Amino acid sequence: MKTFKGGIHPPEEKQLVKDNPIVDFPLSSRYHVLVQQHLGAPAKPVVKAGDEVKKGQVLSEPLGFVSVPVHAPTSGRVREIGRIVHPVTGLLAPCIVIDADGRDEWAHGLPLERDPFAMSREELMDAIKAAGVVGMGGATFPTHVKLSPPKDKTIDTFIVNGAECEPYLSSDHRLMLEQPERVLKGTGVIMKVLGLNRATIAIEANKPDALRLMREKAPAEIQVEALKVKYPQGAEKQLINALTGREVPSGGLPMDVGAVVQNAGTCAAVWDACARGIPLIERITSVTGRGIMQPKNIRVRVGTPLREVIDFCGGLNSVAKIIFGGPMMGIAQFTQDIAIMKGTSGVLVLREEDTNITAYSACISCGRCVEACPMGLIPSVLSKLGEKGMHQKAVENNLLDCVECGSCTYVCPANRPIVHFVKHLKALSRAAGAKK
Amino acid sequence: MKNISASNPAEDPVKEQAAKLSVYVSSSPHVHSTEDVPWIMRQVIYALIPGALVGVYFFGIPALRVIAVAIVSCVVMEALWQKLTASPVTIKDGSAVLTGLLLAMNLPSGAPWWLVVIGSLVAIIIAKQLFGGIGNNPFNPALVGRVFLLISFPVAMTTWPEPRSFFSQAADAATGATPLGALKTAIFEHGTIAAAPGLNLMDPFLGNVGGSLGEISALALILGGIYLIARRIITWHIPVVYIATVAVLTGILWLVNPEGYASPAFHLVAGGLMLGAFFMATDMVTSPITNTGKVVFAIGCGVITVVIRLWGGYPEGVSFAILIMNAFVPLINRATKPAKFGAVR
Amino acid sequence: MYYILLIVGAALVNNFVLARFLGICPFMGVSKSIDTAVGMSMAVIFVMTLASFVTWLINFYLLVPFDLQYLQTIAFILVIAALVQLVEMIIQRVSPPLYQALGIYLPLITTNCAVLGVAILNIQLGYNLLDACIFAAGAALGFGLALVIFAGMREDFELNTIPEAFRGTPIALVTAGILSLAFMGFSGLVK
Amino acid sequence: MISSILLLGGIGFLAALVLGISAVTFAVKMDPREQEVLDQLPGANCGACGYAGCAAFAHEITVNPEAEMACPAVNEKALEAISAVLGRSLGGSAPLIACIRCKGAPAETTNRYGYIGPKDCRAAQIVAGGPKGCQYGCLGLGTCEEVCPFEAIIMGEDGLPRVIESLCTGCGKCVSACPRGIIQLIPRTGNYWVGCVSKDTAKEMKPLCKVGCIKCGICGDVCPFDAITVSKTASAEIDQDKCQRCGLCVSACPTGVISALSVPRKVHIIAEKCKGCSICEQVCPAEAISGKVKEPYLVNEGKCIGCGLCIEKCPSDAIERIIS
Secondary structure, eight states: OBOOSSOBOOOOOGGGTTTSOEEEOOOOSEEEEESOOSSSSOEEEOOOTTOEEOBTOBOEEESSSSOOOOBOSSSEEEEEEEEEEOTTTSSEEEEEEEEEOSOOOBOTTOSOOOOGGGSOHHHHHHHHHHTTOBOTTTTOOBHHHHTOOOTTOOOOEEEEEEOOOSSSOOHHHHHHHHOHHHHHHHHHHHHHHHTOSOEEEEEETTOHHHHHHHHHHOOTTEEEEEEOSOBTTTSHHHHHHHHHOOOOOTTOOGGGGTEEEEEHHHHHHHHIIIIIOOOSOEEEEEEESTTBSSOEEEEEETTOBHHHHHHHTTOBSSOSEEEESOTTTOEEESOSOOBOOTTOOEEEEEOTTTSOOOOOOOOOOOOHHHHHOTTOOOHHHHHHHHHHTOHHHHHHTTGGGOOOOOHHHHHOTTOOOHHHHHHHHHHHHHHHHHHO | OOBOOSSOOOSOHHHHHHHOOOOEEESSOOOOOSOOHHHHHHHHHHHHHHHHHHHHHHHOHHHHHHHHHHHHHHHHHHHHHHHHTTOOOOGGGSHHHHHHHHHHHTSBTTOOHHHHHHHHIIIIIITTGGGTSTTTOSSOHHHHHHHHHHHHSHHHHTOEEOOOOTTSOOSSOOEEOOHHHHHHHHHHHHSSGGGSSOOOSHHHHHTOSOSBTTTSOHHHHHHHHHHHHHTTSSOSHHHHHHHHHHHHHHHHHHHHOTTTSOOHHHHHHSTTHHHIIIIITTOSTTSOSSHHHHHHHHHHHHHHHHHHHHHSSSSOOHHHHHHHHHHHHHHHHHHTOOOOTTOOO | OHHHHHHHIIIIITOTTTTSOOSHHHHHHTOSSHHHHHHHHHHHHHHHHHHHHHHHHHIIIIITTTTOGGGHHHHHHHHHHHHHHHHHHHHHHHOHHHHHHHTTHHHHGGGOHHHHHHHHHHHHTTOOHHHHHHHHHHHHHHHHHHHHHHHHHHHHHTTSOOOGGGTTHHHHHHHHHHHHHHHGGGTTSOO | OHHHHHHHHHHHHHHHHHHHHHHHHTOOOOOHHHHHHHHHSOOOOOOTTSSSSHHHHHHHHHHOTTOOOOOTTOOHHHHHHHHHHHTSOOOOOOOEEEEEOOOOOGGGBOBSSEEESOSOHHHHHTTTTOSBSSTTSOOOSOHHHHHOTTOOEEEOTTSSEEEOTTTOOOOOHHHHHOTTOOEEEEETTOOEEESOOOOOOHHHHTTTBSSSOOOOOHHHHHOTTOOEEOOSSSOOEEOTTTOOOOOHHHHHOSSOOEEEOSSOEEEEEOTTTOOOOOHHHHHOTTOOEEOOTTSOOEEOTTTOOOOOHHHHHOTTOOEEEEEO
8 A cells, every 4th residue: 555654653543533424513603713714925804893794705805825815604793803812823813703693694696606617727716716715634725826836847646635644533534425526526626727637536544435435436537545544644745755656855845746735625615616606614623532522523614613612512521632633733722712713624622641741851862753754854853952942953954844743752752842842943943044 | 903702702601610721732743652761661671581580590699689789779879869960850760770780780690789889870870860861871871880890890890600500509609701701711822712611502592601690691682682672662773783793703704714713603692792782782872863873883883892702802892892882873873864755866 | 914903903902092091182172073073183194194204204314323312202392393383274274164163272283192192102112114104094093083983972962961060071071981991892902 | 412403403494494385385364353353252152243153253343344343242341452453443332231021920920821842932932822821921931041141141939030230241142032022132321121011901911910011101101201102002111212210110100010220320430530520519419429629529339329410410521320
């Protein structure tokens, strides 16, 4: 089975939620839509307190190419534009608060009925950008940017990422099982945008039902590949390496080896955007972990308060960590006063015994991190440099190649927070670069 | 702009209060393997037990005493130092116990208690804590302790009690030579190995020979080593390459001149090679990080061991070889960095 | 074979730094990074070999014929000093960063006991000219080897949490001591 | 005897000849002033000047006649010496000192969560913005202490950093290291600063911190020199150029957030300039100046409170401020 070099085998823990069908999260009374839900240039709110909005109406307009708008998740009135804690930075960030009127009416003309395959490439790109589609795996990079490679790069490979290698999470898995058509048709649209006549859907072998179903439904030009179960199989560079044998050059992007990777959820969102004009206002999220009473896969609107989501899933059991995303790369939250975002692929609640809160000790140079690192780095040295804040030396030791997958930290017997050190060093290096 | 809470007003203020749970926040990842440093140390200690038991079987109570004194003094020394320097006490991680056990296994069973304590002092304080404690020591602490003792107290360190069965304890403490010592004496005095008494292979393989209390039985040490490899505590690279290097070098010389050099099989089972190859050279802190580095390191150890054994003043070169190669580890690590993903080729 | 033994003997068994304890000053001073250690080693190899060559000539063609052996020390120092001065000028021109890094230790090779030591040992051990040069090269190689491995270890110390009281020279001295212990394993290898 | 002299002389001559020739062939132009400048610099290689260490800066300022004195840590004596070496006057900036603009010790503030990770404020900041309740306040993990090349910052028992004024050179390393931007450089002759940079309103701050600036504006009202800017969305700010060090704001602040340097500032009378007019003696509120008319007056440093009234009144410009 296809795979890459390095990696780890953490307990999958997917049994908690993988067999639970997607349920619709009921309409909430108030939504908190963060203005910045993507990676890249900021966006600017275009509504003000008191405005009436309809479901799917644009709330903010992007400032720049690498930027996307956000949309109203339901119909109602804009209560205010204030600041709430941003799940990614932990700092207060602008957000549009909407009081729902309960009618949940679509904005004028939505949803559309059109055939994306009859549309031109430019029209499709505009539709994707206007719908605010971002990478739904968690990175939230604007999709239309990824689909517009510069002229000098030829793209010959399109990979749909259904690996879902993060333990616990099953949102992509459920999506592929329950709505395979959305994923496959979205894949078709992206193939048209990229001008390709074939694509590969990559799924880890621990989802045999999804593999079977996709193989059954997929048209001939879409190939379904089973991948070895190993973390981080779903990381872009590792995925490309496993399927094509190509290595994205250090400091480069997938397009440098002619590849584009999109998450399965993103493909579904692209289909909605192109065929029906529906913006990205809801997503499928796994609410799971042993700290939550009833793990569920939910279809939830962007902007839904986390507290309501937790209540909907039976409340908390015992909690040490609340995480947006998976356990390997997700972001720990310190409050329930936050809202679901476009990139929230999972809400994971871990008990103290499921996570790791012990202090770290000195590196014993065991080399396990070197074995585990999918990028061929020496994480132990980076962690030591991080302890001393020596960012220049760290850059010499390939700091910037680190993808922060967390494999090294997972295996480290001394419990060292290597990824944290790497993030720290990268921040120091950026700050030093900015100073010059 | 006003700071607002993303939660909608709750009907029940008590519930609101209860939801304000204290949570932990750290960088990703949030899950962790259960194999931590104390676990690793425990595994190595388990793996050493067969070798230690054989030592106790053949050398009796004195061997047990040396082991006990070494472990206790190492742990006490570490705790004392950390108390005095007001740094966190780390004796629970088991590394001091392991150092004590390894040191004991590198000492003759007749070593007086003060000798063992001095060895522990050198190993724990000088070779480990001065460098910053676990993880920071460039040299294997137990080996530094042993070599220090060997050079400072050569007589006490080379008085080898004869092996006897545990159940037939004779009152007198007869002493003899180690196989390698006998070999060296024979070559030195007669110029040929033929003069060396009883170069059989079975006794050193099982442990019925004189020597440091933990090095005598190749069999028991190999069993422990296999356990470590199976448990993925160590990789095969260092022990296999180390042993192979010694076998190849001694084998070539033996083929050229069987009169002047002992057989490779003898060199493998005699002396501290097995103990060194499986347990001392593989010490994580003082060996290279990458597998390529480990191979280079092991070849170096093998070459130096053979050079010292065959032509040097000391009959055994394993300790020296590993210590010297420990010093090369930083250079080896620099030279054998793994190829990074996506490196321009 | 004889020459190999000569080199091995000078480089490992009787390593100038670790067994004879000569040249400790640059050993401690310029072992903070591998790059400077390599540069220093090159300089020492050059100076030692050349100094051995010249001092041997001076000894046997000037001092001995004129029966002036009592001038040995001062004459040797004079020659070595001049050589070091020359090396200094060359390095300053060829590699300014190395010149900066070596700092005070470069002129200190002048009175480096290792260089004078090898010159005097050559005479004492009765080596001929070729022997003397090879012996000097071997000794310098040993010095360089010790210096480079030592520098490697000290570079790693930068990342370690050595107790404050022992940072810098103290821990370097401890390390040198242990290294010296380890190198005693080579004793009896040659002669 | 003769032969030994001749021999050594001969060797010496030969060596001199070789060296002389190579000195010409391998000549490297090196400005001897560079070393002299370097000797005067602090030698901490802190990099605050923007160059890779003191030696690099010494080289730059020696070879480049345009280069300004960029070292903030150099003292006045050294500055004069360097000016003398280079033969041009280097206008150093006024000596600076670091001040910590947060008084929110852990006892006075709340935390948002339990932080697990490296003990470094910059590292803590990148995980959910740091554990402190106030997102402007000191995280208290001691990064400023760690980076200070002069050991001039220590973490106090209360969990906040403290600047040891006698050791601080104003190099600014801590300023760039602090992820919260709460360390500021003020002139050493300045005296007061606001120990808070929070932009939160009093209401928002209330659950987070008991000692922050509540934006009440009283300090701005009492300041006779109009040196304090107050705003509803930022902590009060003291303009060090306008501040006359009267200290009224300190006593007026209801939360006690305005702090003062602890080093007492004194005045000193320059004997050569003093005409002995006695005006200073008359204006001094602390009776710290005494002397005979027509002779240079003297300051009793023990009594001087550093108010500076005498400086303003002196007709012959003979009084200067010093740091005791």
